[in-house]
Amino acid sequence: MNHIFSVETTQHSQMIDMTSQLNQWIQDEGVREGILIVTSLHTTAGITVNENADPDVKTDMLRRFDELYPWEHTEDRHMEGNTAAHMKTSTVGHSQTIIIQNGELVLGTWQGVYFCEFDGPRKRKVQVKVIEG
Numbered sequence: 569m570n571h572i573f574s575v576e577t578t579q580h581s582q583m584i585d586m587t588s589q590l591n592q593w594i595q596d597e598g599v600r601e602g603i604l605i606v607t608s609l610h611t612t613a614g615i616t617v618n619e620n621a622d623p624d625v626k627t628d629m630l631r632r633f634d635e636l637y638p639w640e641h642t643e644d645r646h647m648e649g650n651t652a653a654h655m656k657t658s659t660v661g662h663s664q665t666i667i668i669q670n671g672e673l674v675l676g677t678w679q680g681v682y683f684c685e686f687d688g689p690r691k692r693k694v695q696v697k698v699i700e701g
């Protein structure tokens with residue numbers, strides 16, 4: 569079972585909580601047990617699982633990524649000028665694998681699934697695959 573979600577970002581760097589959308593899709597598809605794989609189809613956007621209770625966590629993470637990977641670096645050679653976005657995506661990762669139990673993603677109390685934009689705003693695609701069982 570596969571599906572592609574469209575994600576439209578509005579900022580250069582942004583973390584969008586996809587947890588509710590993914591859980592709704594799982595329920596709409598009638599999946600009770602299995603594994604969900606969620607993947608960003610882009611080299612400058614990733615997927616992570618992190619805290620979704622305090623919005624300052626997203627702000628802090630994006631700020632710290634900018635500190636670690638500044639947008640402009642005198643030694644970067646990539647013609648598009650977005651090496652920092654590629655570095656951030658490699659650090660976060662392009663996908664996550666999450667257990668589905670009783671028709672919902674198995675996440676901790678404070679966890680959510682985030683689409684991480686590092687070179688926006690853009691229209692993006694996220695693919696999900698469920699392996700039931």
